[in-house]
Amino acid sequence: MNQLIPLPTSVQPADGVFLLTADTTIAANPATAEVTAIAELLAAHLRPATGYPLPVRPADGPPISGRLFSLALDPADSSLGDEGYTLHITPDTVRLTAHQPAGLFYGGQTLRQLLPPAIESATPQPGPWPLPAGMIRDTPRFVWRGLMLDVARHFFGVADVKRVIDLAAAYKLNRLHLHLADDQGWRIEIKSWPELARVGGQTAVTTADGRAWPGGYYTQADYAEIVAYAAARYVTVVPEIDMPGHTNAALAAYAELNADDQPRPPYTGIEVGFSSLAIDKEITYRFIDDVIGELAALTPGDYLHIGGDEALATDKADYVRFIERVAAIVAGHGKRVVGWEEIGQAHLSPTAVAQHWAPGHAAAAAAQGAKVILSPAPRVYLDMKYDEATPLGLVWAGKISVRTAYDWQPETQLPGVSEDSLLGVEAALWAETLTTIDDVEFMLFPRLPGVAELGWSAAGRDWEGYRPRLAAHGARWEAMGVNFHRTEEVDWE
Amino acid sequence: MNQLIPLPTSVQPADGVFLLTADTTIAANPATAEVTAIAELLAAHLRPATGYPLPVRPADGPPISGRLFSLALDPADSSLGDEGYTLHITPDTVRLTAHQPAGLFYGGQTLRQLLPPAIESATPQPGPWPLPAGMIRDTPRFVWRGLMLDVARHFFGVADVKRVIDLAAAYKLNRLHLHLADDQGWRIEIKSWPELARVGGQTAVTTADGRAWPGGYYTQADYAEIVAYAAARYVTVVPEIDMPGHTNAALAAYAELNADDQPRPPYTGIEVGFSSLAIDKEITYRFIDDVIGELAALTPGDYLHIGGDEALATDKADYVRFIERVAAIVAGHGKRVVGWEEIGQAHLSPTAVAQHWAPGHAAAAAAQGAKVILSPAPRVYLDMKYDEATPLGLVWAGKISVRTAYDWQPETQLPGVSEDSLLGVEAALWAETLTTIDDVEFMLFPRLPGVAELGWSAAGRDWEGYRPRLAAHGARWEAMGVNFHRTEEVDWE
Numbered sequence: 001m002n003q004l005i006p007l008p009t010s011v012q013p014a015d016g017v018f019l020l021t022a023d024t025t026i027a028a029n030p031a032t033a034e035v036t037a038i039a040e041l042l043a044a045h046l047r048p049a050t051g052y053p054l055p056v057r058p059a060d061g062p063p064i065s066g067r068l069f070s071l072a073l074d075p076a077d078s079s080l081g082d083e084g085y086t087l088h089i090t091p092d093t094v095r096l097t098a099h100q101p102a103g104l105f106y107g108g109q110t111l112r113q114l115l116p117p118a119i120e121s122a123t124p125q126p127g128p129w130p131l132p133a134g135m136i137r138d139t140p141r142f143v144w145r146g147l148m149l150d151v152a153r154h155f156f157g158v159a160d161v162k163r164v165i166d167l168a169a170a171y172k173l174n175r176l177h178l179h180l181a182d183d184q185g186w187r188i189e190i191k192s193w194p195e196l197a198r199v200g201g202q203t204a205v206t207t208a209d210g211r212a213w214p215g216g217y218y219t220q221a222d223y224a225e226i227v228a229y230a231a232a233r234y235v236t237v238v239p240e241i242d243m244p245g246h247t248n249a250a251l252a253a254y255a256e257l258n259a260d261d262q263p264r265p266p267y268t269g270i271e272v273g274f275s276s277l278a279i280d281k282e283i284t285y286r287f288i289d290d291v292i293g294e295l296a297a298l299t300p301g302d303y304l305h306i307g308g309d310e311a312l313a314t315d316k317a318d319y320v321r322f323i324e325r326v327a328a329i330v331a332g333h334g335k336r337v338v339g340w341e342e343i344g345q346a347h348l349s350p351t352a353v354a355q356h357w358a359p360g361h362a363a364a365a366a367a368q369g370a371k372v373i374l375s376p377a378p379r380v381y382l383d384m385k386y387d388e389a390t391p392l393g394l395v396w397a398g399k400i401s402v403r404t405a406y407d408w409q410p411e412t413q414l415p416g417v418s419e420d421s422l423l424g425v426e427a428a429l430w431a432e433t434l435t436t437i438d439d440v441e442f443m444l445f446p447r448l449p450g451v452a453e454l455g456w457s458a459a460g461r462d463w464e465g466y467r468p469r470l471a472a473h474g475a476r477w478e479a480m481g482v483n484f485h486r487t488e489e490v491d492w493e
Numbered sequence: 494m495n496q497l498i499p500l501p502t503s504v505q506p507a508d509g510v511f512l513l514t515a516d517t518t519i520a521a522n523p524a525t526a527e528v529t530a531i532a533e534l535l536a537a538h539l540r541p542a543t544g545y546p547l548p549v550r551p552a553d554g555p556p557i558s559g560r561l562f563s564l565a566l567d568p569a570d571s572s573l574g575d576e577g578y579t580l581h582i583t584p585d586t587v588r589l590t591a592h593q594p595a596g597l598f599y600g601g602q603t604l605r606q607l608l609p610p611a612i613e614s615a616t617p618q619p620g621p622w623p624l625p626a627g628m629i630r631d632t633p634r635f636v637w638r639g640l641m642l643d644v645a646r647h648f649f650g651v652a653d654v655k656r657v658i659d660l661a662a663a664y665k666l667n668r669l670h671l672h673l674a675d676d677q678g679w680r681i682e683i684k685s686w687p688e689l690a691r692v693g694g695q696t697a698v699t700t701a702d703g704r705a706w707p708g709g710y711y712t713q714a715d716y717a718e719i720v721a722y723a724a725a726r727y728v729t730v731v732p733e734i735d736m737p738g739h740t741n742a743a744l745a746a747y748a749e750l751n752a753d754d755q756p757r758p759p760y761t762g763i764e765v766g767f768s769s770l771a772i773d774k775e776i777t778y779r780f781i782d783d784v785i786g787e788l789a790a791l792t793p794g795d796y797l798h799i800g801g802d803e804a805l806a807t808d809k810a811d812y813v814r815f816i817e818r819v820a821a822i823v824a825g826h827g828k829r830v831v832g833w834e835e836i837g838q839a840h841l842s843p844t845a846v847a848q849h850w851a852p853g854h855a856a857a858a859a860a861q862g863a864k865v866i867l868s869p870a871p872r873v874y875l876d877m878k879y880d881e882a883t884p885l886g887l888v889w890a891g892k893i894s895v896r897t898a899y900d901w902q903p904e905t906q907l908p909g910v911s912e913d914s915l916l917g918v919e920a921a922l923w924a925e926t927l928t929t930i931d932d933v934e935f936m937l938f939p940r941l942p943g944v945a946e947l948g949w950s951a952a953g954r955d956w957e958g959y960r961p962r963l964a965a966h967g968a969r970w971e972a973m974g975v976n977f978h979r980t981e982e983v984d985w986e
Contacts, residue, residue, distance in 0.1 A: 282790070285827060289782070297775075328824030331817070334778060347842070 001132050003472035004113050005449045006172055006456035007465075008138035009084075016091040020115070020129035022052045023066030030073065031058030034101045037232065039071050042108040046115075049479075051124040069094040071104045083174070083234075084139030087111065089131050102234040106172050110136060117475035142410075144373055144424025145455030146175030146238070147448065149440070150383075150431040152182035152249070153205045153270070155216035160437040161226050167444065167482065169233035171452035176230055177238040177305060177426060180218075183248035183267045183275055187217045188239070192290040193254065199266075200249035205432050206268040213268075213435060223298055231300065238338060239295050242307025243288065244314050244322050248275040256283050270432045273312030279322050289329050296333035303353065304330045309340035320346045327352060338373070341365060353423055356414060357381070358397070363416030371423040372414065379408050380451050382443050383430040386485055392433050393443060402470070402489045406450030407463045427451040438483045445477055445484035446470055467491070494625050496965035497606050498942045499665055499949035500958075501631035502577075509584040513608070513622035515545045516559030523566065524551030527594045530725065532564050535601040539608075542972075544617035562587040564597045576667070576727075577632030580604065582624050595727040599665050603629060606969075613972035635903075637866055637917025638948030639668030639731070640941065642933070643876075643924040645675035645742070646698045646763070648709035653930040654719050660937065660975065662726035664945035669723055670731040670798060670919060673711075676741035676760045676768055680710045681732070685783040686747065692759075693742035698925050699761040706761075706928060716791055724793065731831060732788050735800025736781065737807050737815050741768040749776050763925045766805030772815050782822050789826035796846065797823045802833035813839045820845060831866070834858060846916055849907060850874070851890070856909030864916040865907065872901050873944050875936050876923040879978055885926050886936060895963070895982045899943030900956045920944040931976045938970055938977035939963055960984070 001011050026043055028035045036056060043054040057064055059072065072095065080086070080099040085107035088095040096107040114132060118125040147168045149156065156164075165176055180188045186200030201217035218226070227237045247257075248267040255263040259278040267275075277284050295304060306326050311319050323339065323346040330337040331349065338353040344365030348354070354365030355373040362372050375381070377397035384400040385393035398404075405427075411419045427448055434440055449470065453461060467490055474492040477484045486492060494504050519536055521528045529549060536547040550557055552565065565588065573579070573592040578600035581588040589600040607625060611618040640661045642649065649657075658669055673681045679693030694710030711719070720730045740750075741760040748756040752771040760768075770777050788797060799819050804812050816832065816839040823830040824842065831846040837858030841847070847858030848866040855865050868874070870890035877893040878886040891897075898920075904912045920941055927933055942963065946954060960983055967985040970977045979985060 282827070285825070286786075289786070289825060293779075293782070325825060325827055328821045330825075331821030332778070332782060332819075332823075332825040334775070334818060349840070349842070 001114065001134050001136065003469050004110060005469055005473060006453035007460055007469075008110065008136045009458070010137045012135045014090070014133040014135070016133040017130035018067075018089050018091055018094050018133060020046070020050065020052070020069075020131060021067055024052065024054060024069055025064045025066055026054055026056045027059040027064060027068060027070040028056055029059030029070060031060070035071060035073060035104065038101060038104045038108065041105070041232065042071075042111070045108075045112055046119065048123060049119045049121040049125045050127065050129055067093070069096075071096045071107075073097075073101065073104070074099060081139055084137075085110075087136040087138075089114075089133050089135075091133060094131060102174075105169075105234045106138070109170055109172055110138065112170065113476075117472075117479050120476050120479035122481075140172065140456045141458040142422065142424030142455045144175055144426065145173045145452060146177050146373065146424065146426030147173055147444075148177035148179055148240075148375070148426055148428040150179040150182070150429060151187050152179050152185045153431040154213060154435045155185060155187055155204060156431075156437065156440065157216065158218070158222050158225055160440070162229050163437055164440065164444075165226075165230050165233055165235055167441070167480075168448070168452075169235055171449045172456050173452050174235055175238055175426065176235050177240060178226075179240045179242065179430075181241045181249060182246045183272070185215050185217075186249040186253065188223055188295070189217060189219045190291050190294050191220070192294065193287060195253040196250055196291075199253035203249065203266045203268055205270055207435065208433065220294075220298055227299065236301035236303070237299060238301060238303045238305050239299055240305035240307055240338075241291055241295070242309065243326060244277040244279060244319065245273060245275055245311035246307055246309070247277050251275055251277070254287070256281070257287060273310050276311060276313040277322075279314060279318040285325060285329070288326055292329050292333050296330075296335050299335070302336050303338050304333070304335040305338040305355075306330060306343075307340060308343045309357070311342065316345065341372075344368070344370070355426065356417075357428070362414050366417045366421040370421075372417050372421050373423050374410050374413055374425045375428050376408070376413055377428075379405055380425065380427045381430065382427050382447050382451075383432070383434065386487060390485070392439055394430075394433060400447065402446055402450065402487050403463055405447040406454070406466060408454075410454060425451060425455040441483040442485055445482050446473070446487065446490065449473065494607065494627050494629070496962050497603060498959075498962055498966060499946035500953055500962070501603065501629045502951070503630045505628045507583070507626040507628065509626040510623035511560075511582050511584055511587050511626060513539070513543065513545070513562075513624060514560055517545065517547060517562055518557045518559055519547055519549045520552040520557060520561060520563040521549055522552030522563060524553070528564060528566060528597065531594060531597045531601065534598070534725065535564075535604070538601075538605060539612065541616060542612045542614040542618045543620065543622055560586070562589075564589045564600075566590075566594065566597070567592060574632055577630075578603075580629040580631075582607075582626050582628075584626060587624060595667075598727045599631070602663055602665055603631065605663065610965075610968035610972050613969050615974075633665065633949045634951040635915065635917030635948045637668055637919065638666045638945060639670050639866065639917065639919030640666055640937075641670035641672055641733075641868070641919055641921040643672040643675070643922060644680050645672050645678045646924040647706060647928045648678060648680055648697060649924075649930065649933065650709065651711070651715050651718055653933070655722050656930055657933065657937075658719075658723050658726055658728055660934070660973075661941070661945075662728055664942045665949050666945050667728055668731055668919065669728050670733060672733045672735065672923075674734045674742060675739045676765070678708050678710075679742040679746065681716055681788070682710060682712045683784050683787050684713070685787065686780060688746040689743055689784075692746035696742065696759045696761055698763055700928065701926065713787075713791060720792065729794035729796070730792060731794060731796045731798050732792055733798035733800055733831075734784055734788070735802065736819060737770040737772060737812065738766060738768055738804035739800055739802070740770050744768055744770070747780070749774070750780060765803050769804060769806040770815075772807060772811040778818060778822070781819055785822050785826050789823075789828050792828070795829050796831050797826070797828040798831040798848075799823060799836075800833060801836045802850070804835065809838065834865075837861070837863070848919065849910075850921070855907050859910045859914040863914075865910050865914050866916050867903050867906055867918045868921050869901070869906055870921075872898055873918065873920040874923065875920050875940050875944075876925070876927065879980060883978070885932055887923075887926060893940065895939050895943065895980050896956055898940040899947070899959060901947075903947060918944060918948040934976040935978055938975050939966070939980065939983065942966065
């Protein structure tokens, strides 16, 4: 039980093992659609490598013969909160208990990590499949444990995004922030403004060796498929439309969004800070109301991200006025507004959320009662190179080793922002230099699990303890086919 | 100069008079479109009774012969603010000066009151037309000096509303709050929800003697005509859609706005507190976004009023959630939200405005930084009867004599609301018992001028000083054809 990431709240090993065998049945209690779905998802993870049938049965149905693995909701133990669980393994049974369904899902992820790495294979492996006996009780530190994926600079299709969701959820991350629009591309169909995707979706960042790269966008059906896939894994999709800067793709698609009514040419470089929606035109706000309205209708989660970073082509008074009005539009569609920390310069409602990355406005947001997500660029902008030898990535926020990404303390990251103001942590993967899912995996692994642990584990973390745990995961990623960076910081098993 | 209402800030009488004669020219300086329009509007007021041509000429044009009456903007004297003016009358000239155009308009209203009452006649009168010499300097106390007209319980057409604007503007009121929707009627065309006006516009309150009364509604062109007419008189139209209660007319027009999807029957009684939009349905907020969006586009003024009073069919938590979301929708359309003081129970932005009438939530709004408009029902709900003999009106907030409406202090009206929080005062004319413009005039006059003075005049007010000034206005109303209540409280001239 000593290789778990994120580190659980408490682990009490016991003697013996539970052997997952061909006659094991997974019992759902109660056998609601949601609990049954969680059990089926876990069974689906375990069937390919074991080759076992692992049927899911209602706990109150016909008697179950053979070995029992039960998932049960306990309405009484509210101390487990919305996401906590207990996992009690004896040589005879496995009992996974939670107060809410998400806890059962997370207990299932812990269980995967307790089995040998070969459990992650897509084809039958020899086994055996022991689970060490013991008791785990585990609840998360932060409610927001996120990963941002930039699909604007280069586009990643539905299958790639599902892969990212699988890998993030395995480490108990629960937010997928999709950066859906930027200067170089608009990636979501908006039915009331069809040229956004049709024109703005065509472009992407030109590669470093000068090749144009294809664009792409999600239809609303694609997006709904991503949202549903994520929701089944207790991941909330947080869509971002970055405004008022980072908007060249929209400004290219619709001339009327420009102050001078002239459409902007498409942009495929990697500079920032040159674009701005027309702050003084009412059509800008009709456009935003339409876009936010369609996104809100497609997004069951509570949050909509309006960007707001690096609006260097917008003067401060205009910026503040713009952010306050757009924040109101988001609230008007029934969602909580999230923005990069620059929004702290505006008047914010206490339901607003500011995402720290660097510029120094997070404390101003917190002082207004807004919550803060920590994404310090020199720590968790995972598109930064690991070191000078990394073939992908940028270096503007520094080089980020595995240790650098892991070895920091959320509670002391921001002077003037107390722990009460922290909603959680989020890794960010910008995609100027990344074009394939292999690239994405290489930058995320092995750094992402460390950020996940920062978000989940309240105590007991340190680099020397983390290194050997992380090392044990290399074999799992090999079994999963994850293209990870075999850094020398870790002694891979 | 001792019959002016509202009382000016300072008056210094001098010897002699300026005689308005057939050779008087009105000079506009500078002769911008706006200053010229103000001069033309003043000339149009003075021509019918005098029969004089009173041409309007640019001050910097060809030399003007004859007597001179000049309107001039003074960019230097910013102490006059947006609405103040000076009026300097000598036997030779009249010089009206202001920092902003609105001040010229208000100086013109003062000038009308300095002329004999017959100046208000629509047909030529014998004259002469002396203006007493002296110097007036005058700036308002409050930025919000309003009149609310309920066009929902009974409908008043465009011509009636223009008449009300004329009468209000003559006393330097600058807000016309139109109560456009209530249980008994929906009075504004909304193109995206056409049944609101088509169905909801058909009804009105049944008269006390049991006769059904016709409904009616403003087309968007009608509304735009009212807005433009008001704007030319420096009156900002503040449209109100009362929500979530007072909504039966909408609930009758669209079944989907009801929690049970059943359309409500039309309502023509005068009870309150029974209706509510469906708080938990997303379509409710799409409806509101559409309605607010169309109204915002039609309304150049900064304010949109969302009602929020007497939502007795909505529980408090739902009410708060509703108001916060609707306030955000208003802000998202670039407007400041105004609501009856019950909105003080919700979290408000500092740009919000709460309108006090009775229930005790205004201090909570002010404590959040919101501004407060004073419309205390026992003082300025001008649909209350003057006394037991008044043939029209209700009595639930008491009987309101001319003195009662006048003789109170805005600064001490609300414990816990300091003068810094006061935006101004507003009289309210609910229309359950009023069906014609004669009815409206009878309830407004002579009480409305007193409310106007409460809004404009910072000092020097008292009932004994006000009575003779008010008495002098009876003859003006007779000349204007105003149907006023000849109360025995005043010794009419």
